Amino acid sequence: MDSVDSLFHPDLLAKYSANGPRYTSYPTALQFRDDFDTADYFRAARDSGASASELSLYFHIPFCDTVCFYCGCNKVVTKNRARSVPYLERMKRELALQASRFDVTRPVTQLHLGGGTPTFFNDGQLTELMAAAREHFVLVPDVDAEYSIEVDPREADPKTIVHLRTLGFNRLSLGVQDFDPVVQAAINRIQPLEMTADVMRAARASGFKSISVDLIYGLPHQTVDSFSRTLDTMLALAPDRLSVFGYAHMPQLFKMQRQMDASAMPSPAERLAILRHVVERLTSAGYVYIGMDHFALPTDELALAQAKRTLHRNFQGYSTHADCDLIGIGASSIGKVGDVYVQNAKDLPGYAAAIDAGELAIQRGVRLTADDRVRRDIITQLMCNLELRYDEIEVVYGIRFAEAFAAELERLAAFAADGLIALGSNKLEVLPAGRMLVRNIAMVFDRYLGQQPMKRFSRTI
Incomplete structure (x- = not known):
């Protein structure tokens, strides 16, 4: 160590x-071109079957009930749950459109639901979505795959966690950020400890093989002492993986970040001191430092994959499944097929118009040189x-x-x-x-x- x-x-x-x-x-998404020729994607999808590589599916569910002030994700903040109904129907149609372009005998070994808040969908809607995925693609048994979902403990009680496991999900990613109530109030994310603990207990009891937790340092009112208490509390819950991100303050891009008091954010020196304590505390607790801001228990697949030189990166971060062609479903989702990257329309009206016209919602992309x-x-x-x-x-x-x-x-x-x-x-x-x-x-x-x-x-x- x-x-x-x-x-x-x-x-x-x-x-x-x-x-x-x-x-x-x-190249990064900034190199994607608005004048991208979708024919390049269709050719890549057609030719990709020759590689016999596995497939990965990513679903972007953008809805959030409340807004977290620090967030830079593509999201739609609404309390109107009815908005999820037409969105789900379009995702199901998009699945069919994508499947028509691929050799669907290729196995899907990786699937991820991201957001937004994927559990904005109720249990019945999540069942519909997974049934549609299995209708159009071959999803291998979850013992041989990585089926993951991002969960907001404020939006998912233990009953929902058990339901997710019955649908085949075997890896959970939880947003926490900080347990300190003062910090939670400053970032507009009130999430009592017991909510998180209940979800993690339910995940373990129902057989999830990996639980990952996100924390953020650099938020208003954080100090070394306050974040140390968050780390101690989190270590008592013993997640398999931890991502401890440095907060990226970019109010010129994300207007909601202006709601936070910039003067209450830790100074550069305090921020570095927090980071040092994170590394010291997690490595002394037995976590393997994977790199950047990721830590994993030595028994977790992420640490094992790095030791075997089979670790990979995709749009969801570090992954244990390399060389998958990635099919993106939903507004703003990104796909990678062969040497082509594509991204769907980011806004809901643009996404809906394309799907309603019977077309893929690809808005931009790039073909690699x-x-x-x-x-x-x-x-x-x-x-x-x-x-x-x-x-x-x-x-x-x-x-x-x-x-x-x-x-x-x-x-x-x-x-x-x-x-x-x-x-x-x-x-x-x-x-x-x-x-x-x-x-x-x-x-x-x-x-x-x-x-x-x-x-x-x-x-x-």
């Missing part, structure tokens, strides 16, 4: 802190394996790595001098001190960074 002193170097974190992508894709493909592979290996083996890249892409990326290797010398990476003749290894800055290291290989507004990205620390 790495010590906190080997992982946490405040001088280097301050030096390298910058806005940058999280690399759930490369040969250069994109090799850089995507490099960035994925760095983010997931914390190392890059040059010979593997050379064999797959028929290049001489040192020649093709001479400029990047020159820029990486500064990272090596600071002890963040080790540069060998045939390998780049991210050292413990560089794990929190792996986004910065990956950014060296991103050829688009100078062409897009960096303020659209969150801070790396």
Whole structure:
């Protein structure tokens, strides 16, 4: 186990802190084009069957009963539950439209419901949605798959959790952010501890194989002491995975963030101190530091996959299922098929108009170039394996790595001098001190960074 002193170097974190992508894709969504030719997607879907790769389904359910002030997700805040009825019907029609483009004998081994708040749908609607997925695609038994759903404990009682398990869901992702009542009031997310504990108990009792919890540091009124209490409370609940995100304050993009008192947010120094305590507390409790802001118990599939070099990243973050073609369903959802990324219309009227016309709701996308493909592979290996083996890249892409990326290797010398990476003749290894800055290291290989507004990205620390 790495010590906190080997992982946490405040001088280097301050030096390298910058806005940058999280690399759930490369190129990032900022490179998606509005003039994208959907014929490229149709060809990719047609040709993808030859790869015999597995399929992944992502469903975006945008509705939320109340708004959390920190949130930057694509969402529709409404208390009108009737709005979910036509949306569900359109998602079912979209499933049929997508299925008509694919070889649907290919197994679905990964499925994720995100939002918004997926449990805005009631139990009957969730049953309908999963029945439609099984009608059009082959979902393998959940013992061989990862079927996950994001759950807001304020919207899901233990009965709902049991129902989700009967539908085949086997991994739960819970939003918590902070247990402190003062912080909860400041971010407009009142969520008593017992709500979260009840959901986690129900998930374990009904056989969920992994429970993941999201926390956020950098929110108003947080201190090292207050967040330490949240961590202690959370560790008593013992989730399998923890994501501890740094709050990204971007009120110019997300108007609701203006509702929070910026002067009450922790200073940069306090924010770093909170982060240090997070790393120290979780690693001492036995969690494996996966990288960036993710931690997992050593017995969790995420930690096991990283140890076996089979960890992957997609639009939901780290994943244990690599090489899946991803089909996005719902407003704003993103898909990846072969070398093509697509995104549906973000607004409900645009999404509805396309589906009602019997068409897919694809609004923008990008087809990767040969250069994109090799850089995507490099960035994925760095983010997931914390190392890059040059010979593997050379064999797959028929290049001489040192020649093709001479400029990047020159820029990486500064990272090596600071002890963040080790540069060998045939390998780049991210050292413990560089794990929190792996986004910065990956950014060296991103050829688009100078062409897009960096303020659209969150801070790396």
